[in-house]
Amino acid sequence: MQATDLVREYRLGEATVRALDGLSLELDGGQFVSVVGPSGAGKSTLLHVLGALDVPDSGSIVVDGADLAGLDDDAQSRFRRRRVGFIFQFFNLVPTMSAWENVALPRLLDGSPLRAQRAEAVALLDRVGLGARVDHRPSELSGGQMQRVAIARSLIMNPRVVLADEPTGNLDSHTGDAVLELLSDVAHDGAGRLVVMVTHDPHAARVADRTVEVRDGRVVAS
Structure with a gap:
């Protein structure tokens, strides 16, 4: 993945905030990368832009030879569903669904019958150590278990990129x-996935293979 000269601005009342200010960054598959920096540095904006949850005002993001800026809305939506796995600080699990159903949810949203995905969802839950919790709902799981479900869900589409926003924050x-x-295992399991984690935790950042520091919308160390 290669990001070049990314600019993203937001209106905040009468002011314009430049969250990304010509940011450039190259990231390789098979790596666990942490993104650090002070609040307001542009870390989460960068993550959202890399995952096509947001669109830069200018600049390019090239993934496997395809420039995200050249994709229409439908193609960007397919990219998000099929090429990127997302992990959030607050888990974002559906409370009425079991663990395996939450893992299988991206396949359901992509048009596949939910029940047909059970075997693969259960296998992923086994991988993250929740083989005995496949039918439990989020209210029956601890915070760590819910985050493991979220990690399993991020892998169900076999994505090229996994993006994690403060995954240990809670x-x-x-x-x-x-x-x-x-997360380190996901990056190093031989599938060539890129795992990018935004974190405020210095300990979490040190676990990664590479740390990228962002300040004022630019990369200042990498």
């Missing part, structure tokens, strides 16, 4: 370490 240190180990 977890105790022991549980957070286990989640970081899982």
Whole structure:
């Protein structure tokens, strides 16, 4: 993945805030990368733009030879569903669905019958250590278990890129370490996936293979 000269501006009342200010960055598959920097540095905006959740005002993002800026809305939506896995700080699980159903949800949204995805969803839950919790709903799981479900869900479409926004932010240190180990495994399992994690936690950042520091919408260290 190569990002070049990314600019993203937002209106905040009468002011214009430049969240990304000509940011350029090259990221390789098979790596676990942490993105750090102070609040307001542009970290989350960068993550959203890389995952096509947001569109830069200018600049390019090339993934496997395709420039996201050249994709129409439908193609960008397919890219998000099929090429990117997302992991959020607050898990974003559907409370009325079981663990395996939450894992299978991206396949359902892509048009596949939910029940047909059970075997693969269960296999992914086994991988993240939740083989005994496949039929539990989020209210029956701990925070760490919910984040493991979210990691399994991020893999169900076999994405090229996994983007994690403060994935340990709501977890105790022991549980957070286990989640970081899982993310490292996802990057290094031989599938060539790129895992990019935004974090404020220096310990979490050190677990990654590479740390990118962002300030004022630019990369200042990498």
